Amino acid sequence: MIDAYEDPGTPDVRGPARYLCWLVRSQPGRSAAGALFGVVSLALPALVPYLLARAIDDGLEPGDRAALFGWAAAVLAAGAVDAWLNIARHRTMTRVRMDANFRTVKVVIGQAVRLGASLRRQVTAGEVVTIGVGDVQTVATALTVIGPGLGAVVAYGVVAALLLSVSPLLAAVVLLGVPVTGVLAGPLMSRLQGTETAYREAQGTLTARIGDMAGGLRVLGGLGGKELVAGAFRGDSRRLRDDGYRVGAVTSWIQALGLGLPTVFLAVVTWLAARLVAQGAITVGELVSVYGYVAVLVVPVAYFLEFGQQVSRGLVAARRIVGFLRLDPPAGAGAHDAPAEPSALDDPESGVRVLPGRLTALACERPADAAEIVDRLGRYAPSDVTWGGLRLDEIALAQVRERILVADHEADLFAGTLREVVLGRRTDAGDAAVARAVRAAVAEDVVRGLPDGLDSRIDAQGRNLSGGQRQRVRLVRALLADPEVLLAVEPTSALDAHTEAAVARRLREARQGRTTVVTTTSPLVLDRADTVYFLVNGKVEASGTHQGLLDHAPGYRALVARDAEADGDEGADPSGIGAEEAVR
Secondary structure, eight states, X not given: OOOTTSOOOOOOOSOHHHHHHHHHHTSHHHHHHHHHHHHHHHHGGGHHHXXXXXXXXXXXXXXXXXXXXXXXXXXXXXXXXXXXXXXXHXXXXXXXXXXXHHHHHHHHHHHHHHHGGGHHHHSOHHHHHHIIIIIHHHHHHHGGGTTHHHHHHHHHHHHHHHHHHHOHHHHHHHHTHHHHHHHHHHHHHHHHHHHHHHHHHHHHHHHHHHHHHHHTHHHHHHHTOHHHHHHHHHHHHHHHHHHHHHHHHHHHHHHHHHHHHHHHHHHHHHHHHHHHHHTTSSOHHHHHHHHHHHHHHHHHHHHHHXXXXXXXXXXXXXXXXXXXXXXXXXXXXXXXXXXXXXOOEEETTTTEEEOTTSEEEXXXXXXXXHHHHHHHHTTSSOOOOEETTEEGGGBOHHHHHHHEEEEOTTOOOXXXXXXXXXXXXXXXXXXXXXXXXXXXXXXXXXXHHSTXXXXXXXXXXXXXXXXXXXXXXXXXXXXXXXXXXXXXXXXXXXXXXXXXXXXXHHHHHHTTTSEEEEEOOOHHHHTTOSEEEEEETTEEEEEEOHHHHHHHOHHHHHHHHHHHHHHHHOOSOTTSOOHHHHTO
């Protein structure tokens, strides 16, 4: 099987069926062995009725004990060999499924890494979770058609050939069973794909809603929106339940056909065989063999329908995986190098111009407008932004990522020690650099409050930290990266006023001479900015210093005054430092 470090290969994303075939081609030896074991293990039981017929006609009926014991020994040997073959088939197919599972996991994770920060802008977290939890396993299970599925086809043909030697009429009845099964089960398979697709989409939507609720529970509580979101969640849950019932109804019919059709065949063929015995057309031993042949067919016919169901579900899951693998990150090719010297960033769509070496603030009536501008300036969205006169999208992406950093206030925090969380991939930063970044982010109390300081364990997403502590840890990480251009989205939104004032002052000091952009409506931060842009509907309405805009821009004054009143009511982070430390 594929190991943790093996290259999974290049998946075929031209369609769901091609993706499943790629998983088979990726392990040709194991797939061939599974097919061989499946064919032999399901075809061999079809020979047992023939051996029983010979034991009856050649040994039991004439009283030839030697022939009877010989044929009985052959039956025993066939059973022993079949048992071993079933064990080998099961082990091989388990390895086939696990390889397909791990290979799909690796290509999905690789794609997530390739998409990078653009991942959440192209696909919801619920969709990624549902792919990883459900679709990967469903696709792997669909590969069972390689072994038992192919074996069922061969076993059906073997039984038909054996019945042909007994009676062409009986062989014809059995051979008609496959078309009849297809006619009856075909529409159900098509319906299963449709209902499974609807169920799968609803499941992804609900998973995303659960994640949004868990992440914003405190905010929802503060805004009084718990009941509204809970009502929407209940509605989505009911729709998902109804879709699940529809999937279950179709599945139950398919399973019923899988059990019922073989029974019907058994009854029809046995009745016909009994009439042939009464007419003297076949022997009693042949009657026993016919019954045995048809009884053996119960397994292949059930496999036909089961594997049809699994493949239908696998195609639905593979379609979602292929859709995810087809996503492309922002274009990385560029004909130009980044400007050699610190240069201005211009966003024609909004009118924002970020001068090098200065602290620029964006104050927007709608926070989403500011986030969209930052996405354009950081090249996370298509735009006409220029950097030093060059279009940003014509500069090599690697150079853009190396020199421009977008620090989102909800950026992911991975599990590890606090030191590992803030350092990331930077292993060259010493304790002095870490200490400077901690101080600049006013996070000394976060370090002191943890049992082992910087070596304390932090849970994934910082779940063992408060909202304000998480925000300052993210700011520490951004400052340690020390980019030429730092674009910080609401870096102080979860802090109380005293802590926010200290962060604003220390951030300016730490980024002296470096280009920094912050999106905020806090007067404590705006007052520290060299240039403030006041934006309405994503367009620059006015620009200047904080005090100048207060004097000459009524809309800005109303926005900032409202924010100041909110700051004066209560702090957002009860773990913030006190006023005495804030003024130092």
